[in-house]
Amino acid sequence: MTIEQVKEILADGTAGYFATTNGEQLEVRGWQFQFAKGNRFYFGTANTKDVYKQMQANPQVAFACASNEYNVRISGKAIFVTDNEQKEEAFAKFSPVVQGMYKSASNPIFEIFYIESGEIKISKGFEPFEIIKF
Numbered sequence: 001m002t003i004e005q006v007k008e009i010l011a012d013g014t015a016g017y018f019a020t021t022n023g024e025q026l027e028v029r030g031w032q033f034q035f036a037k038g039n040r041f042y043f044g045t046a047n048t049k050d051v052y053k054q055m056q057a058n059p060q061v062a063f064a065c066a067s068n069e070y071n072v073r074i075s076g077k078a079i080f081v082t083d084n085e086q087k088e089e090a091f092a093k094f095s096p097v098v099q100g101m102y103k104s105a106s107n108p109i110f111e112i113f114y115i116e117s118g119e120i121k122i123s124k125g126f127e128p129f130e131i132i133k134f
Contacts, residue, residue: 014033071122075118076119081114091105
């Protein structure tokens with residue numbers, strides 16, 4: 001399977017679970033994948049949340065989700081988007097729910113990040129995972 005095929009399976013706005021570490025243990029919470037562009041998988045959060053502080057301390061993260069057919073795990077390094085033009089472009093692709101929460105890409109608490117330098121593990125049903133490095 002290719003990364004392009006994974007992006008076809010992983011629809012924009014897919015709900016799943018996002019994992020970080022608090023320094024002592026993993027923390028997992030419900031999360032929404034926003035979109036993929038190239039080899040980057042985009043998400044958003046607020047810089048007032050513990051998850052943001054955890055990513056600043058240790059940027060190694062993971063996102064997992066499942067559909068009726070596939071199990072998908074994406075893990076790698078969280079990279080925050082700091083360029084205002086790139087933030088605006090990414091925000092325009094975010095789900096209406098997230099856009100409604102933060103109102104604009106220039107909201108001072110809103111952060112956009114993507115996962116890079118990682119791997120995707122994908123399986124169909126209970127078949128063994130295929131690993132795709134990106």
